[in-house]
Amino acid sequence: MTPKPYTHRDAVPFRPVDWTGEYPPAYARGSVPQHVAVVMDGNGRWANRRGLSRVEGHKAGEAALLDVVAGALQAGVKHLSVYAFSTENWARSPEEVRFLMGFNREVLHRRRDQLNEWGVRVRWAGRRPRLWRSVISELEYAQELTKSNTALTLTMCVNYGGRVEIADAVRSIADDVSTGRLRPSAVTEKLIAKRLYQPDMPDVDLFVRSSGEQRTSNFLLWQSAYAEMVFLDTLWPDFTRRDLWHAIDIYTGRDRRFGGAVDAPDTPA
């Protein structure tokens, strides 16, 4: 179904990916994370510190998101997943919830052609129940429009929660077991991963959160089991592609062992 035309004026004009004239550092070959997950936190604090209402902070977060998508494309990141609305965000004031629903819909509508032109494949991860139908329509429209793009997959996590994603997967498996379509012994990590909202989403390599908070807040719990966590103090509306590149820099210096270990007798105590 084609969503209704959007009438809001475009806040930030269309710009090419490298409109800032800046380029990412020369990362070592193969060292750029394939999948970066971002918790876009700090909009409310950014606004309140300026004497503005929380929604003004969310509005300012749109340009930050677009800049980070551009920076991810420049750096060669293949998957970028962003937490746009969590299953816990329904607990906010009715006004803020209403704003965030409408805002998600508008941003998708306003930016889908720009993202398409950049070669971005947009995807949605989240639950249908409770989510506004108009938001689902925009998400599905953007998914369809951009489905053949290969430069970067941008997963918009809207009405998303990590625990409920796992619970939904487990329930669908339990249904199959109860009707005899699956044997309990067939329930493996691989099978659970296949029942998540986006089964072909790779594991998260780098998990970034803005605003100085240091927690995952239920974001991509399954996929982030071995992610490197980078917490930056910048509030989301001030976040730019340079912050993303800085996070990638920190990531490239990490020693990822995935549970393995080797003796390193020369390591200073």
Ligand code: FPP
């Ligand atoms: C957290 O800031 C952010 C969210 C609840 C997600 C919404 C994110 C945006 C609106 C950024 C751009 C998104 C789209 C869809 C383009 P917060 O309200 O928790 O800030 P606080 O911790 O300072 O209160």
